[in-house]
Amino acid sequence: MATEFVYKRRVQFAETDLAGIVHFSWYFRYMEEAEHAMWRSLGVSIVAPGHEVGFPRVAATCDYAAPLRFEDEIDVRIVIEALNRRTIKYRCTLVRGSTTVATGTMTTACVDKRPGEPLRAIEVPEGIRELFRAADLLT
Amino acid sequence: MATEFVYKRRVQFAETDLAGIVHFSWYFRYMEEAEHAMWRSLGVSIVAPGHEVGFPRVAATCDYAAPLRFEDEIDVRIVIEALNRRTIKYRCTLVRGSTTVATGTMTTACVDKRPGEPLRAIEVPEGIRELFRAADLLT
Amino acid sequence: MATEFVYKRRVQFAETDLAGIVHFSWYFRYMEEAEHAMWRSLGVSIVAPGHEVGFPRVAATCDYAAPLRFEDEIDVRIVIEALNRRTIKYRCTLVRGSTTVATGTMTTACVDKRPGEPLRAIEVPEGIRELFRAADLLT
Amino acid sequence: MATEFVYKRRVQFAETDLAGIVHFSWYFRYMEEAEHAMWRSLGVSIVAPGHEVGFPRVAATCDYAAPLRFEDEIDVRIVIEALNRRTIKYRCTLVRGSTTVATGTMTTACVDKRPGEPLRAIEVPEGIRELFRAADLLT
Numbered sequence: 001m002a003t004e005f006v007y008k009r010r011v012q013f014a015e016t017d018l019a020g021i022v023h024f025s026w027y028f029r030y031m032e033e034a035e036h037a038m039w040r041s042l043g044v045s046i047v048a049p050g051h052e053v054g055f056p057r058v059a060a061t062c063d064y065a066a067p068l069r070f071e072d073e074i075d076v077r078i079v080i081e082a083l084n085r086r087t088i089k090y091r092c093t094l095v096r097g098s099t100t101v102a103t104g105t106m107t108t109a110c111v112d113k114r115p116g117e118p119l120r121a122i123e124v125p126e127g128i129r130e131l132f133r134a135a136d137l138l139t
Numbered sequence: 140m141a142t143e144f145v146y147k148r149r150v151q152f153a154e155t156d157l158a159g160i161v162h163f164s165w166y167f168r169y170m171e172e173a174e175h176a177m178w179r180s181l182g183v184s185i186v187a188p189g190h191e192v193g194f195p196r197v198a199a200t201c202d203y204a205a206p207l208r209f210e211d212e213i214d215v216r217i218v219i220e221a222l223n224r225r226t227i228k229y230r231c232t233l234v235r236g237s238t239t240v241a242t243g244t245m246t247t248a249c250v251d252k253r254p255g256e257p258l259r260a261i262e263v264p265e266g267i268r269e270l271f272r273a274a275d276l277l278t
Numbered sequence: 279m280a281t282e283f284v285y286k287r288r289v290q291f292a293e294t295d296l297a298g299i300v301h302f303s304w305y306f307r308y309m310e311e312a313e314h315a316m317w318r319s320l321g322v323s324i325v326a327p328g329h330e331v332g333f334p335r336v337a338a339t340c341d342y343a344a345p346l347r348f349e350d351e352i353d354v355r356i357v358i359e360a361l362n363r364r365t366i367k368y369r370c371t372l373v374r375g376s377t378t379v380a381t382g383t384m385t386t387a388c389v390d391k392r393p394g395e396p397l398r399a400i401e402v403p404e405g406i407r408e409l410f411r412a413a414d415l416l417t
Numbered sequence: 418m419a420t421e422f423v424y425k426r427r428v429q430f431a432e433t434d435l436a437g438i439v440h441f442s443w444y445f446r447y448m449e450e451a452e453h454a455m456w457r458s459l460g461v462s463i464v465a466p467g468h469e470v471g472f473p474r475v476a477a478t479c480d481y482a483a484p485l486r487f488e489d490e491i492d493v494r495i496v497i498e499a500l501n502r503r504t505i506k507y508r509c510t511l512v513r514g515s516t517t518v519a520t521g522t523m524t525t526a527c528v529d530k531r532p533g534e535p536l537r538a539i540e541v542p543e544g545i546r547e548l549f550r551a552a553d554l555l556t
Binding site: 021024025056060113119 | 157158160163164165167168171186193195196197198199200201202203206245252258
């Protein structure tokens with residue numbers, strides 16, 4: 001049993017669309033904000049100084065269970081579903097009060113980002129793995 | 140064999156992030172733009188006058204194969220993978236030149252949207268089904 | 279001398295562009311988020327139940343003094359520069375630590391929003407004026 | 418009398434908000450898209466290879482005259498109002514049919530962008546000035 005990291009967020013006006021609910025693309029940004037807040041909680045930034053390592057997305061999914069509206073307050077719960085050699089897969093649950101409004105996943109590769117060269121997959125740094133383990137974030 | 144609808148799009152500056160590539164959330168908007176352009180090509184708008192019928196997302200997925208950069212020109216190919224009683228599932232392929240940069244899906248419910256009442260699933264109108272069939276958009 | 283309302287915000291990844299800094303359009307959203315948080319601090323929502331009153335923008339300006347980067351923490355200070363019969367003009371100052379990164383304004387009209395009718399300018403409700411005065415938000 | 422460059426654009430779903438109209442921050446992106454299309458029409462990209470020169474915003478303004486709605490088709494007319502030593506000021510007019518929906522300005526500095534160093538204002542390259550003149554874009 002892993003320990004989920006919880007990111008709190010309020011729905012903003014510009015995130016809604018003419019249907020009066022949050023546009024579906026925003027759920028992916030909520031999940032990403034939770035991911036980056038989780039990294040900060042470990043004392044690190046996903047954008048390392050010098051930017052030599054990057055974490056582009058390989059895949060993303062979201063299942064929508066209930067609409068979100070302006071000024072709703074949500075918890076984005078995030079945990080690591082799979083930590084592979086060169087990829088990290090996060091699982092997120094978006095909750096408003098006692099209602100699950102969405103569940104989703106984001107899979108990121110770990111890449112070497114030398115300027116002027118194509119992205120090249122590398123191993124997730126051991127220091128990062130160790131932080132995830134120490135915080136009990138692995139399912 | 141269905142006939143894909145093709146939507147042409149150029150990557151804009153505000154769609155990139157500090158990694159120098161298009162933010163992953165934008166691929167979902169590209170797919171949605173293609174969906175709405177496809178509807179227009181059939182002579183209808185996804186936002187009907189009066190707005191009594193809506194098409195909120197039930198699920199969305201994207202698999203990323205290659206990064207997109209500022210001013211890239213892409214084709215978003217869209218087709219209907221599954222037309223169920225109350226849902227429509229689209230399949231999209233994003234292509235730059237001869238390179239597939241991403242594939243994705245969007246599943247939408249068809250709902251009744253009376254003001255002040257909760258969303259209620261209804262059947263996809265027969266008129267819409269007929270337009271999809273006539274345009275050979277069903278796989 | 280009015281009392282500024284202060285809204286705290288952290289820069290998110292999707293708000294940056296390929297230049298590595300926050301895209302200029304986002305400053306307007308930061309200002310709007312501060313506006314809506316200020317309303318909430320007065321016990322009201324800018325989106326009233328029933329939505330019969332709306333506040334579309336008439337004008338917006340921003341002067342940029344310094345770039346913002348990923349994970350920067352900013353204060354958005356907001357105050358009402360002019361409260362006219364049918365418009366509200368806000369003035370905002372975006373500050374990171376002791377550095378002013380931008381100043382801007384947003385002018386909104388107050389409108390009647392009956393469904394199916396064009397927007398019609400009306401007077402800013404007296405109850406709202408009173409809340410602004412009581413909170414000393416008028417310059 | 419300068420010759421305006423005209424950029425054509427259709428309003429997309431994700432650009433609307435719960436008020437049923439385009440969010441005010443999007444007008445700035447429409448203006449920027451027009452700017453970059455204008456540069457492309459001159460045979461150049463605003464993002465030069467190597468990225469050593471950048472054009473961050475110094476100021477932006479917009480006056481809103483009429484709301485924009487989903488699927489509206491607009492022309493964004495852009496011209497250079499002032500070409501100074503180190504800054505370029507654009508003036509834009511957003512038009513739907515025969516209705517002016519907004520007018521705005523964007524002022525950009527020209528900067529040197531060496532990695533790891535602060536942005537430093539430099540002169541707008543003479544080659545760019547020449548292209549603007551040859552296309553009769555200066556008011």
